[in-house]
Amino acid sequence: MEAFRYRAGELHCEQVPLRRLAERYGAPLYVYSQGHIVGQLRQMDVAFRGLNHLICFGMKANSNLAVIRAVTKAGAGFDIVSGGELFRVVRAGGDPRKCVFSGVGKTHEEIQYALKLGIYCFNIESESELRAIADVARGLGRRAPIALRVNPGVDPRTHHYISTGKHESKFGIPIGRALEVYREARRFSSLEIRGVQMHIGSQIVSTTPFVQAIRKILPLIEKVRALAPETLQFFDLGGGLGIQYRNEQPPTAEEFAAAVRPHLQKLGLRILLEPGRFIVGNAGVLLTRVVYVKRTAAKCFIIVDAAMNDLIRPALYDSYHEILPLRVPRGRKRRMITADVVGPICESGDFFAQGRRIPEVHGGELLAIMGTGAYGMVMASNYNSRPRPAEVLVSGCRVALVRSRERVEDLSGREKIATWLR
Numbered sequence: 383m384e385a386f387r388y389r390a391g392e393l394h395c396e397q398v399p400l401r402r403l404a405e406r407y408g409a410p411l412y413v414y415s416q417g418h419i420v421g422q423l424r425q426m427d428v429a430f431r432g433l434n435h436l437i438c439f440g441m442k443a444n445s446n447l448a449v450i451r452a453v454t455k456a457g458a459g460f461d462i463v464s465g466g467e468l469f470r471v472v473r474a475g476g477d478p479r480k481c482v483f484s485g486v487g488k489t490h491e492e493i494q495y496a497l498k499l500g501i502y503c504f505n506i507e508s509e510s511e512l513r514a515i516a517d518v519a520r521g522l523g524r525r526a527p528i529a530l531r532v533n534p535g536v537d538p539r540t541h542h543y544i545s546t547g548k549h550e551s552k553f554g555i556p557i558g559r560a561l562e563v564y565r566e567a568r569r570f571s572s573l574e575i576r577g578v579q580m581h582i583g584s585q586i587v588s589t590t591p592f593v594q595a596i597r598k599i600l601p602l603i604e605k606v607r608a609l610a611p612e613t614l615q616f617f618d619l620g621g622g623l624g625i626q627y628r629n630e631q632p633p634t635a636e637e638f639a640a641a642v643r644p645h646l647q648k649l650g651l652r653i654l655l656e657p658g659r660f661i662v663g664n665a666g667v668l669l670t671r672v673v674y675v676k677r678t679a680a681k682c683f684i685i686v687d688a689a690m691n692d693l694i695r696p697a698l699y700d701s702y703h704e705i706l707p708l709r710v711p712r713g714r715k716r717r718m719i720t721a722d723v724v725g726p727i728c729e730s731g732d733f734f735a736q737g738r739r740i741p742e743v744h745g746g747e748l749l750a751i752m753g754t755g756a757y758g759m760v761m762a763s764n765y766n767s768r769p770r771p772a773e774v775l776v777s778g779c780r781v782a783l784v785r786s787r788e789r790v791e792d793l794s795g796r797e798k799i800a801t802w803l804r
Contacts, residue, residue, distance in 0.1 A: 385415030385417060385418035385664065385665055386400075386415070386667060386750070386752065388710060390712070391709060391710045391711065391712045392708065392709055392710075393706060393707075393708045393709070393710075393750055395413050395414075395415050395667070395776045396415055396417055396776050396777065396778055396779070397776075397778050397779040398776050398779060398781055399708075400413060400667070400669060400708050400748070400750060401708045401709060401748060403669065403774055403776075403781065404669045404671070404708070404748050407772050407774060407783060407787070408772065408787060409669050409670050409671040409687055409688070409748065409771075410668060410669060410670050410671075410687055410688035410689075410692050410771040411668070411669040411771055411772055411773075411774060412666055412667070412668055412669075412754065412758060412759050412771055412772070412773040412774065412785075413666065413667050413669060413773075413774045413775075413776060414444075414446070414448075414449060414662070414665050414666045414755055414773065414774070414775050414776065414784075415665045415666070415755075415776055415777075416452050416665075416775055416776065416777040417776075417777060417778070418662075418664065418665035418755075419449065419452055419453065419456075419661055419662055419665045419755075420452060420456050422635075422657075422660060422661045422662075422665070423437060423439070423453065423456045423457075423458055423661055424456070425634070425635040425636070426635045426639075426655065426657060426660070426661075427457075428635070428636075429634075429635040429636045429638065429639035429640075430639050430643075430653065430655070432647075433643065433646060433647060433653050434651075434652045434653065435652065435653040435654070435655065436458075436459055436480065436616075436652060436653075436654050436655070437457075437458045437459065437654075437655050437657065438458065438459040438460050438461040438480065438481070438482050438618075438654055438655065438656050439453045439458050439459070439460050439461065439656075439657065439658060439661055440460075440461045440621045440656045440657060440658025440659075440661075441453075441460050441461065441462060441467055441470070441471070441658065442461075442463050442467070442658060442757075442760065443658030443659050443661070443662050443663070443755075443756035443757055443760065444658075444662040444666070444755055444756055444757075444758070444759070444760055445467060445470050445760055446759065446773055446775075446784055446785060447470060447473060447474045447784065448474075448773075448775045448782065448784035449662065449775070449784075450470055450471060450474035450476055451474045451475060451476075452775075453476075453661070454471075454474060454475055454476040454477070458480070459476075459477065459480025459481055459482070459502065460476060460480065460481045460482075461481075461482050461484055461621065461656040461658070462481050462482070462483050462484070462501075463483070463484050463485035464485065464492065465489070465491065465492035465495050465496070468481060468483070468492075468495065468496060468499065468501070469495075472499065478496075478499035478500055478501050478502075479500055479501065479502055480502055481496075481501045481502055482501070482502055482503045482504075482505055482529075482579070482618065482654065482656070483496050483501055483503070483504045483505060484505040484507070484531065484579075484581070484656075485505075485507070486507045486508065486511075486552055486553060488504070488511060488514075488515075490514065490518055493514065493515055493518045493519075493526075494518055494522065497518065497519060497522055497524050497526055498522070501527075502527065502576075503527045503528060503529050503576050503577055503616075503618075504526060504527065504528050504529070505528075505529050505530075505531045505579045505581075505618070506528050506529065506530050506531060506555070506563075506567075507531050507553060507554055507555065508555065509555070509563055509566065512528070512563065512566065512567055512570075512573075513570075515528065515573065516567075516570040516572045516573050517572075519572035519573065520570075520571075520572040524572070525571075525572055525573065525574045526572060526573050526574065527574045527576040528567060528573050528574065528575060528576060529575075529576055529577035529578055529579040529616070529618060530554075530555050530560055530563055530564060530567075530578065530579065531553065531554040531555065531579045531580065531581060532554060532555055532557050532560045532578060532579065532580050532599055532602065533551060533553060533554030533555060533556050533557060533580075534557050534580055534582065534594075534595040534598040534599055535556070535557060535598070536582050536591050536594050536595040536598065537591065553581070554580070554581070557598060557599065557602060560602055561602060561605050561606070561609075564605075564606050564609055564610075565609065568609055568610060574613050575606065575609070575610035575613050575614060576613055576614065576615050576616065577614065577615055577616040577617060577618055577651075577654070578599065578602065578603050578606055578614075578616075578617050578618070579617075579618035579620060579654070580595055580596075580599055580618070580619065580620050581618075581620025581621060581622060581656065582595050582620065582622060583622050584621070584622045584624075584658075584659060585622070585624040585625070585659060586622045586623060586624050586632075587624040587630045587631065587632040587633075588632075588633070589633050589637065589638055589641035589642070592619065592622075592638070592641065592642055593641055593642060593645065596619070596642060596645045596646070597645065599617075600645065600649075603617055603649065603651070614651065615651065615652055616651050616652040616653065616654050617646070617649060617651045617652075617653060617654070618653075618654035618655075618656065619642065619653065619654065619655055619656070620655075620656050621655070621656035621657045621658050621659075621660070623635075623638055623657055623659070623660040624659065624660070625659055625660060625663040625664050625753065625756075626664070626753075627663075627701065627702050627703060627704070627753050628702045628704070635660075658756060659756040659757070661756075662755040662756045663753055663755050663756035664752075664753050664755060665755040666753075666754045666755025666756070666758060667750040667751060667752055667753075667754055667755075668688055668692060668693055668750070668751040668754040668758060668771070669708070669748060669749070669750055669751075670686040670687055670688035670748070670749050670750075670751060671686060671687050671746065671747070671748050671749075672684055672685070672686055672743050672744065672745050672746060672747045672748075672749065673685045673686060673687050673726070673745065674745055675743070675744065675745060681721070681722055682719055682720065682721040682722070683721065683722050683724055684721050684722070684723045684724070684740075684743060685724055685725070685726065686723060686724070686725060686734070686749065687725075687726070688725055688734070688751065688771070689725030689726055689727040689732050689765075689766070689768060690725055690727055690729060690731060690732040690733075690765070691725075691727060691762060691763045691764065691765040691766065691768050691770070692725075692758075692759075692762050692768075692770065692771055693734065693751060693754055693758050693761075693762070694761050694762075694763075695754075695757055695758070695761070696733055696734050696735070697729075697731040697732065697733065698761075702735075703734060703735075703751050703752055703753050703754060704751075704752040704753065705723055705734060705735055705738070705740060705749055705750070705751055705752070706749065706750045706752060707741055707743060707747060707748070707749055707750075708747075708748040708749065708750060709747075709748075710741075716741035716742055717741070717742045718739050718740070718741060718742070719739070719740065719741075719742045720737060720738065720739055720740075721735075721737075721738060721740060722735065722736045722737065722738070723735040723738065723740070723749075726766075727765060727766050727768070728766065734751055759771065759773055759785075764788075764793055767790075767793055769787060769788035769789060769790060769792065769793065770787075770788045771787060772785055772786055772787035773785035
């Protein structure tokens with residue numbers, strides 16, 4: 383669904399004016415559309431109808447408990463990358479048996495926790511991790527379900543920070559080495575070979591890299607099936623399907639499924655998918671208020687109360703986010719200006735737009751930074767001792783505060799002054 387649109391000159395989330403939310407809960411403020419989240423999940427589910435499949439939401443994109451609960455009620459599982467994310471799944475009523483555990487640095491404590499909760503599978507990223515999981519499982523008297531994250535050596539044609547499928551990546555096991563690692567796994571009685579997994583990157587806006595990677599991995603899957611015919615259950619495509627931030631034309635769920643289905647339907651295996659950004663990216667906005675407009679001989683700066691600690695993507699990835707005023711005067715057009723939209727943090731990298739043509743705005747006006755439902759609040763920090771924003775979930779005309787705004791007092795709550803300094 384199109385979650386955010388203007389109605390009578392006011393930008394709404396579903397049926398709720400965003401201005402009303404900012405007035406009630408303050409700014410900066412993250413706002414999420416439950417309808418969009420559930421709608422994206424349903425699109426993916428319908429696209430893969432006819433194939434035995436499970437959608438495991440990549441919750442590193444957005445781990446708010448209310449979002450997790452909405453995803454759970456829609457029937458999905460989760461792709462987790464830490465014990466903390468698994469804790470959040472359980473806290474929100476999710477099913478650990480629908481969780482796959484990825485990540486290159488799983489600790490013994492995290493492995494124990496996941497095994498005790500009965501997760502569906504560990505996606506193993508190194509031979510050292512394989513042996514560690516085997517040891518922990520043996521100590522608990524359990525068999526750990528495992529898949530190897532196979533690195534197919536495919537360029538996903540995305541930002542190099544979020545490209546994970548090339549040979550030089552820290553992620554996964556090179557495809558040329560994978561079968562030997564599966565053979566090693568077979569020698570551990572405390573391991574059960576349950577699947578084969580890949581994840582080639584994030585914000586991928588073409589089906590071609592996915593198809594290339596699948597074609598490269600299919601022969602390996604058949605060899606793994608011969609090695610562990612009684613336990614092999616699934617092939618996990620990972621996540622990475624992109625969204626539109628600016629002028630990208632990413633495939634729809636149906637187009638993605640149509641491209642990969644011919645290579646999957648003869649496998650006879652369950653297909654796992656790990657979409658994250660695709661589900662929540664355009665389900666969220668960050669509301670911010672203009673503090674000052676500063677004009678110099680060189681530039682115009684629109685200084686807002688949100689900052690890179692609230693949304694780091696522009697500073698980290700030089701990413702584009704559309705910025706819209708919450709109110710558009712009816713019957714007249716705003717004058718367009720060229721400006722930098724910046725935050726108050728003492729860093730030159732604290733910006734949301736540079737040299738952007740945007741409608742002229744004034745102090746006190748509210749803006750929406752679009753497409754911030756993924757990798758927004760989850761990457762927020764307290765840099766410059768700034769409290770993190772509140773989060774709100776909207777469903778139709780219903781509104782819920784799903785994370786309270788931090789207070790200045792919260793920032794030092796776990797700190798202590800050394801006794802010799804008192």
